[in-house]
Amino acid sequence: MERLILTSCADSPWVNHEVVSLGGLGVIGPRLQQAGISVHCLSLDRLPWQLSTWWSLWRLLRQERATTVVQTWMYHADLLGGLLARLAGQKRVVWNVRQTGLSAADISARTRCLVRCAAWLSNWLPRMIVTNAKAAIDVHVNVGYASSRFTVIPNGFDTNAFKRSDPARRQWRRSLGLTDAEFLIGLVARLDPQKDHSTFLRMAALVAKAMPQARFLLAGRGVLEDAELTLSISELGLNGRMLRLDQQSDVASLMSALDLFCLSSRAEGFPNVLGEAMACEIPCVSTRCGDSAQLIQDGARLAPIEDASALANCVLSVAAMPPEARHALGQAQRQRIKAEFALPDVWQRYLELYQSLCKS
Incomplete structure (x- = not known):
């Protein structure tokens, strides 16, 4: 949302x-x-x-009703914000749903209750439901959301901010104690059941046996202090091979330190971090979570969810490529992000949606 708004300020300053x-x-x-x-x-x-x-909030929503679109993000805001907006007389309410994991293992009982309520109201309350992933539509329609309300607008990426930096690579690898000969495989994600760090660890244990030079990096909120994660790393024999960092403010800089990015999630919408790694020219492999296949578009670099062995094979196949081939793959990934998911283009799609609602 932040990047979308700031892009709007630059490209469409007349939008408030x-x-x-x-x-x-x-x-x-x-x-x-x-x-x-x-x-x-x-x-x-x-x-x-x-x-x-x-x-x-009701007084705020009562203002400028003739030219206002109320865009809500995520389930709590969709339901609470959407209902209050309609009570305040706002007719142009747009919901946004951004994930595919709706099981008890993925979201809390309270959130599942909100999802059911939103599904019941979805044919009346929102004019449109924006999702960033095609995979999310079927998931939500299956729990009762109105299929006719959906439109897909993917995430956008700022390729000026997310780009490869050789100085950052050298600095990060020096601080992590890595040599040029070591091959760093990373996952940047908060500790969350949907991110499935367990599959990443099991993949790492398999790759470590086949690649003595392989090292692994976890970075994100919660990965440093979690006792269960620490125990799993030890039990899998990854002590000394697994590096951990807390949440980072400069993800683009950290991405440059990697030789390969590996997304192990079992549930995603449109995985932002995968596009960010691609924009930084880091070769990527992933489970078939959310719309990851829409980004990678190469079956040899995609594995079934929760299948550590298949994910390890994807990692090893990319690691076995000559360095020049991996570099060319990274460059091709960045060009695809620039061509199809540039942030200004994504903002224009939102703007066209909002303008169409204001005309009707």
Whole structure:
């Protein structure tokens, strides 16, 4: 959302944005405010909820109804924000759903309840439902969402920010204690059941036996302090081969340190991190999660979800390529991201949707 809004400010300065957070400012809020965007915080993550909070939002939504589109993101905002917007007289409500994992292993019971409620209201409340992944449509229609409301707009990528940097590569690898001869396979993802770090670890154990020079990197919120992850690394014999980092503010810089990016998720929508790695010219392999196949488009680099052996074979096949071939693969990936998923082009698709709603 942040990158989309900032792209809009640059490309369509006549479009006015006001952001409403169900919680607090978080990390993104101050950055949006610094860019001149109005950000309103409801603090609904704190109890008790205040009636004045809802009243303030209702008054905000009552303004400029003739030219306003209310775009909500994720299930809680789709339901709560969408309902309040309609009560305030807003007719142009656009939902956004961004994942394919709706099982008990993927989301909480409360969120599943919200999904069921949203499905029941989906034929009336939103004018359109934007999803970033074709794979998400069938998943949501199967739980009751109205199929006629869906449209697909993929994620966009800032290829000026996400690009390979040889100085960053040297700096990161030096700080990680890696030599040029070592082959670094990485996963950048928060610790979450949908990201399936277990499959990545089992893949790593198989690759480590076949590639003495292979090293592995996990980076993301939660991977440093998790005791279960630490135990699994030890039991799989990966101590000394597995590097771990906390959440990083400069993912593009870290990507440059990798020789191969491996996404092990069992559920995704349109996997942002996969496109970011591709934009940085890092060869990628992935499970067939969400729309990963739409990005990679090479069956030899895709494995069934939760199949560590197949994923290891994908990794080994790319690792066995001559360095020049891997470099050419990385360059081709970046060109595809620039040609088909450039952020300004994605913003134009949102803008066309919003304009069509304002005309009707």
